[in-house]
Amino acid sequence: MRLSSDLQALSGRLGHDFRTPELLLRAVTHASLSSATRPDNQRLEFLGDRVLGLVMAEALLAADPGATEGQLAPRFNALVRKETCADVARALALGDVLKLGRSEMMSGGRRKEALLGDALEAVIAAVYLDGGFDAARATILRLWADRIGAVEQDARDAKTALQEWAQARGLPPPAYTEMARSGPDHQPVFTVEVRLDNGAAETATAGAKRLAEQAAARALLARMETTDD
Structure with missing residues (x-):
């Protein structure tokens, strides 16, 4: 399978060349368009959420070796919450390439925060399954670089x-x-x-x-x- 031009462009923005293109296609396929032959991204979303959490936990520990659990927890939450994932998804123009059913598309699905956040987690899982944890870590750290640097300010409510x-x-x-x-x-x-x-x-x-x-x-x-x- 070869990726369509829009998914090739997304792959470029992610900085990951997919050996198994089907994984990226599945990651951007919403349940509203799924079928027996077209799986949706919900299982990938579940996995991507865990991969993202591990990478962020590692990054925060490395960035501040003296931080307590009480200091790390709000920083972690600021980095992995759905709003942050949706912000990253918008920066990637992920909404433009989502595969949606007609009703979801007509209701503005490409702009919905929860849908964008879920899709980004699915994309992270696709990178992880395609290239392993190191590839997923590199992609996440690149996409979250500015946010990790500013997390202490963002975590202060x-x-x-x-x-x-x-x-x-x-x-x-x-x-x-x-x-x-x-x-x-x-x-x-x-x-x-x-x-x-x-x-x-x-x-x-x-x-x-x-x-x-x-x-x-x-x-x-x-x-x-x-x-x-």
């Missing part, structure tokens, strides 16, 4: 810290509003505003809504703490 700051002063929880969304479906850019009941507000822009909320909360918290001082 600025939204929780801001809410605790507000509650300590008798204020209601902060309100988050999506002010704008731009860019293509596979690489959207979100602008989010966070506002306190006292009128203080900040906005931030990022490639994921969650990251924009965190950035806005971090900026507002820093301003409020400076005012307290």
Whole structure:
């Protein structure tokens, strides 16, 4: 079997040349299009989730040999959660090559966060089965490189810290509003505003809504703490 041009391009973006192309085709095939002769990616998703977890655990231990389990756990969760997998999938334009049934396609399946995250885990499993653990590790570390470097900041929950700051002063929880969304479906850019009941507000822009909320909360918290001082 030879890969179609779109899957060849995906293989190039992954940095892995598949010896068994059927694995990549299966990884991008959603259950809505599966049949007796066309298996879907659900079993691969199950395996890929475990491969990703092991690679991230290894990477975090290597990056900070002195970190405690309590410090490592939130960093790990930030790297493997479905939102992060979906962000990586969008950067790969994975949604453009997914094989979906008509109903799933019509309902915007190519943009669904859970579907993108699941498909990326399936792709990781395909690389693992095709090339072994070293190949999977190399692919994951390449795709997650920037996120691993920034994980400590991402793992700090600025939204929780801001809410605790507000509650300590008798204020209601902060309100988050999506002010704008731009860019293509596979690489959207979100602008989010966070506002306190006292009128203080900040906005931030990022490639994921969650990251924009965190950035806005971090900026507002820093301003409020400076005012307290």
